[in-house]
Amino acid sequence: MSAHADVPVLELRRATFGYAGTPVVRDLTLRIAPGEVVALLGPNGSGKSTVVRGVLGLAEHLGGEVRILGEPIEDLHERHRVGYVPQRHTLSGSVRSTVREVVATGLLSRRPWWRRATASDRHTVEEALRLVNLGDRGDADVATLSGGQQRRVLIARALVAGPEVLLLDEPTAGVDAANQRVLAAVLRRLAETGVTMVVVTHELAALRGTVGRIVELEGGRMCFDGTPEGYAVHQAEVVRAASAATTGRAREHSQPGGGHHHEPEPAAGTARILGAGPLDPRPPHGNGAA
């Protein structure tokens, strides 16, 4: 892609992040290469948002090494190279503002404080709006948009500065199915352009086919790092272990064939979970975006 192709976009070495001096995520080691799309999973309170906030300097960096785009986070001055889509349930503030006005704020850190927006800045804003399917809603009051459309406004705001890596915090949470589809299509299109993405999410199903790697946190520590296929197997093991613990039921589960017909795979437990949707293997690329 570029000369930096071998420099990891994000590199954490035994990184610890937290708030008010108290660690939430401990000793996290993670290396994300250019172009990767990583889903960051974990139950509430597992620290997945803290990782993203820590990388952005919004949570405290309490230990270890954090390098972003090859530079220690403390030294990264070109912050526009890192895009951030915060977790927001609503964008409606206390004053009127249009979609275009909100998206344009994403460009502010790219120019010195005394300089006004240029024609090419305005053009960039329109491009970003088109990319998230809001090309005809630039003049709309953000407060009147649906939740899914507001998320896309936030994505456009992050995209407008042309980031090399995009950190998204629960972009699909609380969005209805139709809007989730549009949102997923937008993210897929972005992934195809080569933008590295780290997506904190609960809803892997919505991002099927886009996510190429899954990292799961539990209690502030990494408990899984691998492909979606590997994650399905991992999950199946977790489920088996859990059901084995409840002795009576364990026997039912391990019996092959029981309720399952026309399943080609021999391992019934795994196959069932693979077929469940979110954990499906990644289909080949190139299915056209809407």
Next chain:
Amino acid sequence: MPDILSLEFMRHALLAALLVGLAAPLVGIFLVQRRLSLIGDGMGHVALAGVALGLLLDQQPILTALLAAAAAGVFIELIRARGHTSADVALAVMFYGGIAAGVVIINRVDGGQSANLTGFLFGAITTTSRSDLVVFAVLSAVIVGVTLVLRERFFAVAGDEEYARASGLPVLALNIALSVLTAVTVVVAMRVVGLLLISALMIVPNAAAQQFARSFRSATWWAVAIGVVSSVGGVVTSFYADTAAGGTIVLLAIGIFLLTAAGASVWRWWTARRHRETGEHPHEHGPGCGHEAVQHGDHVDYLHDGELHAAHADHYDEHVPAPTVSAALHDQAHQDPTHEDGGSTR
């Protein structure tokens, strides 16, 4: 009208009102956006202590008030940034301490029936001297200039502070700049509407503009227009009706707010009556969505199964096209098989 302009002190008063009406709403919109509408009030309290110090030390009260209010502005932002749970109480102590010290000191210096005190608390616009006017003009120019240059940054920080920080904007510096601008506005406005009514002139014109404006930009300029109309109009009214200028200005602004609020309700009722929503609509229209885009007045409708769909809030409205266009579009829609769309993007 000739009498009011023939009096020098009224000419000064009108000019001072114009400056304040212009500057106060321009800064105020960011306070409304940050939900800190009452902060100007607190700064006014502290400014009174500054005035008192000026009288005590025989300095220009405007200068000492400016220093006191600006220091309060910086302190407010620092204490907010620290995020202490007791920040709110600390601010309250500072604000009430300011006004209490101000009253005590001014009464001590001027005696019990101080005209000075009433003038600062409720405004004494007709006492504006030529030199006051020059100071006001300079300060107003600073307020307007800085606000215009930093407008988008203030908007970004007030709208989403966390994102602004993540994107690399100097959030604390911008917040302090806004806070000091608020302090300067308070001091310019204190002679016109009085320290107790300053917040009104920053907030009420914005409250009115928010009723009908459609963007942050247009809301800003409408608020400035409403601010100028109420401050200049208030001075004129108070001259003929022989009322207190500060109070009249604020009442006029509130009157405009009530009118716009009533107008907005009538408008909502009227559009709701004419409003036809489509049923369940899982498909989202947009350029290249597969439905023909049709320009309809100031917006674009999408032709969907013979209906014109216009995006409205989070749903679509059915719009009725002009009759001749309608017939043509219907024919077209029925001939074109691609419009038999169930409604999915994929």
